[in-house]
């Protein structure tokens with residue numbers, strides 16, 4: 028919009044740990060600037076996906092453009108770019124930070140700095156963003172802004188002399204925040220005369236208009252009708268819709284360097300316009316793309332099988348549709364001897380996996396059996412080939428492989444001192460390598476470990492939370508592959524190996540895991556008319572063995588004689604229970620059994 032010079036634009040985001048009040052503050056800013064009328068105010072405007080709202084977390088990025096008249100009497104355009112709050116989406120966070128010149132660091136004054144906040148603040152500092160600390164929730168009786176300010180200074184090394192005390196809930200400090208955005212965050216550089224380069228920081232698929240792309244113009248100008256070229260995907264499109272987010276979409280004719288907006292160009296799938304890609308003009312291409320483009324690689328895989336084999340095509344169609352809106356989702360058909368036809372799907376992390384599963388079941392009405400998540404192993408064969416194995420059942424046999432490497436992550440935890448011992452024990456049990464520990468003045472501690480990702484994607488997070496009564500937080504990032512003596516653990520049910528239950532484990536843990544698995548399966552698989560043996564083995568060596576005794580009585584015999592309605596109810600209940608079962612040979616195996624590895628008592 029030509030009437031706004033770059034000097035009066037401010038682009039910023041909010042960095043906050045989950046529940047520290049990011050959405051509430053965003054709502055307040057929208058209200059205070061009159062961007063959203065109070066009566067239209069839907070609570071928490073920026074989180075607009077149902078699933079997000081239910082889980083109370085931010086998954087997709089959004090943006091909002093606000094007009095603000097500052098104390099200097101000038102009108103400013105403030106673009107607030109929302110960031111997802113979960114480690115699975117850290118690449119998207121990094122791109123939205125690049126689209127900003129500043130960030131509000133919102134910390135709950137009754138809690139303190141948390142691990143996820145740290146990760147994002149470091150990203151912001153790396154990108155030279157101006158950071159404004161905001162101590163939120165000062166209305167709470169337990170708020171200790173001075174203590175938390177001390178913590179921010181100590182952990183992050185950030186000067187907090189200009190920290191703003193606020194309560195998003197009570198509307199305290201909102202004007203100060205808006206003024207600070209104008210005064211302290213630098214305007215975008217005026218590069219309007221350069222060739223167009225716009226950074227995609229989010230996109231979503233709309234079934235009528237195709238993909239809608241959210242971007243920040245870094246250099247030059249973009250107009251409606253322009254033919255654009257995407258520098259990473261190499262694709263070309265014609266812009267048929269261009270606009271700003273106020274925060275609902277409002278069309279404009281052109282956008283200049285420094286501005287944030289959206290466009291539609293009959294783009295078929297988000298994979299054609301990925302987050303991080305650079306938009307330029309076909310007829311006047313920029314010399315080089317903006318730095319930092321990366322394709323999001325799946326870190327976690329699982330198998331998805333329809334319970335009813337007839338739903339295989341429906342599952343394929345559903346995945347195809349989801350893929351239009353999710354460039355990070357990978358899938359390919361998989362045939363399992365135990366489970367039949369399904370798909371092997373790759374995700375950014377466990378949350379991403381859960382979201383996709385939930386959408387498949389809720390929006391597409393599919394009944395699925397999902398196998399335990401696996402990381403991607405690197406196998407060097409004796410022939411010198413390098414293979415990436417995302418499915419334990421596909422691991423080459425010991426005499427075909429030279430070595431196996433597994434992905435490692437660095438995990439940062441922040442916890443009250445009391446729980447340090449327990450969290451160290453947990454990390455050690457999960458093959459963690461201690462790296463660092465720092466006592467902070469306020470009775471909290473940071474802990475750094477290197478851990479195999481495989482140990483983190485099971486129940487590490489849940490264990491950390493329960494051991495610290497919910498007080499510890501964590502963040503992790505990939506640091507590379509390392510060789511380990513890993514073996515494949517096979518599970519046999521009723522004499523047949525079940526490929527979907529195979530797993531890759533460390534040699535030293537194999538016996539314990541095998542035993543625990545056999546016991547857990549015994550607990551989870553219902554009794555049958557016959558005895559069901561369960562065995563865990565490495566190669567041909569059986570390391571654990573259990574059996575489920577045969578069912579003696581007919582369930583119906585338990586009913587009151589002649590009470591037909593009760594009988595019906597029982598049968599219905601059984602039928603419902605069956606829905607989540609998969610027949611493996613002649614044995615019905617429930618969904619929980621496939622996830623048993625996540626619930627082994629091995630911490």
Ligand SMILES: Nc1nc2c(ncn2[C@@H]2O[C@H](COP(=O)(O)OP(=O)(O)OP(=O)(O)O)[C@@H](O)[C@H]2O)c(=O)[nH]1
Pocket residue numbers: 043044045046047048049050051052074083084085112163164165166167193194195196197
């Ligand atoms: N007392 C008090 N409560 C607040 C304040 N700000 C937010 N809250 C409450 O804290 C909870 C979390 O707030 P949200 O705004 O949803 O937190 P968030 O950081 O956006 O959370 P994610 O979207 O999950 O990242 C809600 O119950 C809010 O009502 C505040 O200033 N004071």
